[in-house]
Amino acid sequence: MTSIMQMITLGSVTFCLIGGVAALSAEQSFYPPALNNTAYIANSSIGTYGGIYRAPTNGPTEGTPYGIYDYCSMPHPRAQEYALPEPLEQGRAKGKLVYLEYLQRHQRRSPYNILPEGENQAYQCDSVRPYLYAGPNAASGVQPIPMxxxxYQDHTNPFTPGVNGTCQYPQITIGGVQDGYRHGRDLWAVYGQKLGLIPREPNSRVWFRSSNSPLTQATAGAVLRGVWPEYHGALPLHQMVSSVDTVNEGYSCSAVSSTLSDIESTTEWKAHLNVTAELRSILGSMLGATDSSWQGTFDHFSDNFQARLCNGYELPCSVANASNCVTVDMxxxxxxxxxxxxxxxxxxxPDAVKYIQVVEGLFIGEIISRLQAVIDGKSTVDxxxxxxHDGDIGPILGALGIDVLRWxxxxxxxxxxxxxxKEKQSPFYARVLYSGxxxxxxxGTLDWVPLSQLVDILKRYVPDDIVSLCG
Structure with missing residues (x-):
């Protein structure tokens, strides 16, 4: 495995080896066969199992070879690699793409989780502008100045955010904006130019939604600009009221926390904490990250390290001792x-079905309703x-029964x-792509599945009565 340190030293390299021994295909990098076992965690010979965790501060990512698991910017459908579903490619069936439901996590950002004792590097975001303004829905109204x-930081403020620089935490970075634009251009090349589904300009048969997070909203602007670079109008980005949002854990549900507590009380969960006890102790002492929010899961450490490496920064060092730093192996x-x-x-x-139901079941139900509208000939959207967010993508992949799920x-x-x-018994078929x-x-491989069968797979994860389930 080419390590992160080698990425730093050598620049652009090919990431297709595990421990310098076995080559991985792009698709294989998504499915570590031993991930169900806690031994996977401590096996340093695995490295990153073919994954990339490094990108420049400025400029879009360049996953090499294209299509591998790239934490900084996952691959997506791209004209150079895109192939039709196998039955269409081989001429065993004839079909036309009539609907695309496309879900995506936001692009690169600064971290959510700042190290408790502070960061030893400053984050700079002067190169990206988070626009914030409102105006009337009529062109004749008073049009605001784009703000x-x-x-900035003021020397009279006695409080410190824990890190110098000009970023909010989190916020989309310039690399995230550039990745988003490229993402949109590639979607247009496949679903617009090649397959003719996306129209040349937005019309009444396209529909966009985001969470209430500025991360997803900023990503939408960048991606859709890539889809329609010459379009000069405004577009609605639909959002639910935050307190009842069906994505990003918007609605209140006590069953979410109680189910999570059950999950994190299992023998398997405790085993993974035992396997990583030494690592968590070292990191906690080095970075002042000793409370339960940092020690109970790897969410905070992963987020902090990923955000650094994916935006051109180095792994953190102790603020008190600049020579005491997180290593690549750590x-x-x-x-x-x-x-x-x-x-x-x-x-x-053991509670995966219930956990998906309480976290994402309502949103999965929304997806099903749109797929059912296609079956019924009542769809108003193409x-x-x-x-x-990742917390939405994960449970949907779980509901689809993905063999192995990396972050x-x-x-x-x-x-x-x-x-x-033209089939009478099953006129609609689905293919489900994950990052291309x-x-x-x-x-089985979800390359050509009767649409009604896909709906049945997902229905299991839609609760009959979410209000009762949530207490």
């Missing part, structure tokens, strides 16, 4: 532990694009392609 947030073990946790949350824990990384995407055929690859699932 953007400019973060970071790789953190990332493997993070992957194990996500796989356990959404695939292998292209739906929804900008969400859904920046720009992770799920494409539900719906194809209409057909999903490898306990139901």
């Amino acid at each position: 953007y947030a400019q973060t 970071a790789e073990e953190v990332f493997r532990a993070g992957d194990w946790e996500w796989n356990y949350y959404w695939r292998t824990n 292209y739906s694009h929804i900008f969400i 859904p990384a920046m720009g992770s995407n799920i494409a539900f392609e719906i194809w209409e055929t 690859h057909p999903v490898q699932s306990i139901y």
Whole structure:
């Protein structure tokens, strides 16, 4: 495995070896076969299992070879690699793409989690402008000056954010904006130019939604500019009221926390904490990260390290001792532990079905309703694009029965392609792509599945009565 340190030293390299021994295909990098076992976490020979965790501060990412698991900017459907579903490619069936449900996580950002004793590097975000303004819905009304947030620090303020610089935490970075634009251009090349589904200009048969987070909203602007670079109008980005939002854990549900508590009380969860006890102790002492929010899961360490490496920064060092730094081996073990946790949350824990139901069941129900409208000939939309979070992508992949789930990384995407055929018994077929690859699932590879069968797979995760389930 080419390590992160080698990435730093050598620049652009090919990431396709595990321990310098076995070559990995792009698709294989998504599915570590031993991820269900806690031994995966401590096995340093695995490295990052073919994954990339490094990107420049400025400029879009360059995953090499394209299509591998790239935490900084996951691959997506791209014209150079895109192929039709196998039955269409081989001429065994004829069909036309009639609907695309596209879900994606936001692009690269600064971290959520600042180290408790402070950061030894400053984050700079002067190169990106988070616009914040409102105006009337009529062109004849008073049009506001476009305003953007400019973060600064004042010497008279006795409080410190824990890190110098000009970023909010989190916020999309310039690399995230550039990745988003490229993401949109590639979607247009596949679903606009090649397949003719996305229209040349937005019309009434396209629909966009995001969470209430500025991260997803900013990503939508960048991606849709890539889809329509010459379009000069405004577009609605639909959002629910934050207190009842069906994505990003918007609605209140006590069953979420109680189910999570049950999950994190299992023998398997405790075993993974035992395996990583030494690592967590070292990191906690070095970085002042000793409370339960940092020690109970690898969410905070992973987030902090990922955000640094994916925006051109180095791994952190102790603020008190600049020579005491997180090593590449430590970071790789953190990332493997993070992957194990996500796989356990959404695939292998005994309460996975219930956990998906209470966290994402309502949103999965919304997806089903749009797919059912296609079956019933009542769909009013051809292209739906929804900008969400890793905490939404993960449970949806769990509901699809993905064989193995690594942490859904920046720009992770799920494409539900719906194809209409001439078959009388099953006129609609679905292909489900995860970051450009057909999903490898306990139901088989989701490359050509009767749409009604896909709906049945997902229905299990829609609760009959979410209000009662949530207490």
